[in-house]
Amino acid sequence: MRILYVVDGRSPIALNWMRYFCEGDHEVHLVSTYPCDPDLKLASFHVIPAAFGDIGEKGIGNRGAGMRGLVRRVIPVRLRTGLRQWFGPLTLPSAARRLSDLIAQIRPDLVHAMRIPYEGMLAALALDRPARADLRVSPPTPPLLISVWGNDFTLHARSTPQMASLTRLVLRHADALHADCQRDVRLAHRWGYPEGKPVVVLPGGGGVQAELFYPPDRVKKGPEPSQTPLMVINPRGFRAYVRNEAFFRAIPLVLSELPDTRFVCPAMAGEVQAQRWVETLGIGGAVELLPQQTRPQMAGLFRRCLVAVSPSTHDGTPNTLLEAMACGCFPVAGDIESLREWITSGENGLLVDPRQPRALAEAILRALQDPDMRTGARERNTRLVAERAEYGRVMAEADAFYIRLVGQPDRQFTL
Secondary structure, three states: OEEEEEEOOOOHHHHHHHHHHHOOOOEEEEEEOOOOOOOOOOOEEEEOOOOOOOOOOOOOHHHHHHHHHHHHHHOOHHHHHHHHHHHHHHHHHHHHHHHHHHHHHHOOOEEEEEOHHHHHHHHHHHHHHHHOOOOOOOOOEOOEEEEEOOOHHHHHOOOOHHHHHHHHHHHHHOOEEEEOOHHHHHHHHHOOOOOOOOEEEOOOOOOEOOOOOOOOOOOOOOOOOOOOOOEEEOOOOOOOOEOHHHHHHHHHHHHHHOOOOEEEEOOOOOOHHHHHHHHHHOOHHHEEEOOOOOHHHHHHHHHHOOEEEEOEOOOOOOHHHHHHHHOOOEEEEEOOHHHHHOOOEOOOEEEEOOOOHHHHHHHHHHHHHOHHHHHHHHHHHHHHHHHHOEHHHHHHHHHHHHHHHHOOOOEOOOO
16 A cells, blocks of 8 residues: 555654555655654655744754743743644645645645644645645545544543534544544544544554563563562553643652652653642652653653552543553553543552642552452453453554555545
């Protein structure tokens, strides 16, 4: 197959998914909405910035890096997200013209946009353009597959009237839908994706690679290896829907009972707000703010930690949570519908209100102080991930889904 991906090319989730097809007998083309340097075997690679994806990002020199740092210092992450939701759609028409021309040149068998805002919006607008007589591209157009990520509906779609309108446009144009939880299939139908069209529910990043993410002892049964000091990881970084303030405010409450506990926070180095919380709360000796980690580095961190905290209010199935569970970490996460598809609170994890520092602290303490609960959860979670989210099995299903779509009759996209 000749596959064209429209994705954020920096995303570990997107890269993990695409790598499977790059290493197979497929011709893979990538359009990234952010400047990046993907380590993939690609037939072609293009950057089409959308929603200000080129401001201060990798690939535009020292000045851009300085701009990125300035933006992080001056504009809080929630405000940055809100500004993109209001003004990002204004950048899409010109970007869609460029993408439409690329589609005409590449002539893919399938276009796969991973995430509705803003990659799905860009692809839907580009594929609608062939219906206009003044363009060189003539129908039929390739099928459009849309991947839905955990906050596309619950956070972004309702944020502004334009985001709502574009979300509905994407779902009208989509020929197939990929979600990482059943909840998002239900929400997609509510937002206009027609009943009866193809749907597949698979982990968003293609699943968990068992050769990389595994428990410290590689054994499902038996006591866990001793951990000194007690280690807790928050792998979510800074996002508008992750309640990191509550997480940091929970840390002193944990330390008051277990003062030797240590917290590691990947992808938070350089975040001024995180540094301020650490200084203000006086927890510098217990917290390590780390830069972005590679996948092997993340696997190593997970194996050092007893508990993984995911304090999010909007989510599908976070790959980092599945990877942590595969490595034996006990999950403490926000009590949201999508995560209840994987975690039964009190059995193989704890689900709490992620906005409440005390609730987070009590859950972390309960997990750290109950080795029997952790051992039972570790056995159940490693089995659960192996059965439902093993990378090779998931991607084989994705490959079969692609073949089904490409084999369907050609179609015309219309508004």
